[in-house]
Amino acid sequence: MEKATKSLKSSKVLLKMKxxxxxIALAYYSMYFALLSLLFRVGxxxxxxxxxxxxxxxxxxxxxxxxxxxxxERIEKQYYVDSKALEQEVKDLTRDTExxxxxxxxxxxx
Numbered sequence: 001m002e003k004a005t006k007s008l009k010s011s012k013v014l015l016k017m018k019x020x021x022x023x024i025a026l027a028y029y030s031m032y033f034a035l036l037s038l039l040f041r042v043g044x045x046x047x048x049x050x051x052x053x054x055x056x057x058x059x060x061x062x063x064x065x066x067x068x069x070x071x072x073e074r075i076e077k078q079y080y081v082d083s084k085a086l087e088q089e090v091k092d093l094t095r096d097t098e099x100x101x102x103x104x105x106x107x108x109x110x
Contacts, residue, residue, distance in 0.1 A: 001108065004033035004101055008094075015094060020085035021077040027090070027097045028074040031067045034104040041108060062103070066096040 011026035035052055038060070039045070046052040049071060057064045070093060076083040 001034060001037045004030045007033060008097055008101060011094060015090050020087060020090045023090050024077045024085055024093060025074050027093045028070040030097050031070050031100045034101045035067065038104050038107055066100055
């Protein structure tokens with residue numbers, strides 16, 4: 001969870017600097033690191049992003065829509081130069097990331 005928290009903080013700094021594409025990437029990785037924390041807690045080591053996201057839904061019955069969206073946005077904004085990020089989109093993603101990390105933190109305390 002420490003990596004998740006650091007990545008979220010960095011994402012927010014990049015958002016303030018208007019470095020939107022990199023902010024998106026770190027917001028996604030923040031969610032992904034939180035998810036890995038949950039998987040590690042139950043003894044699962046997964047290096048496959050798609051499978052890890054699928055496991056969130058299948059094992060924990062948690063809606064994985066926000067992290068799936070974050071992954072899609074990260075791929076589009078990092079790999080395709082014609083895909084530009086909008087500041088409001090990044091703000092919304094940051095809020096979703098905060099909510100996701102809060103949920104995972106609660107689950108880890110159970």
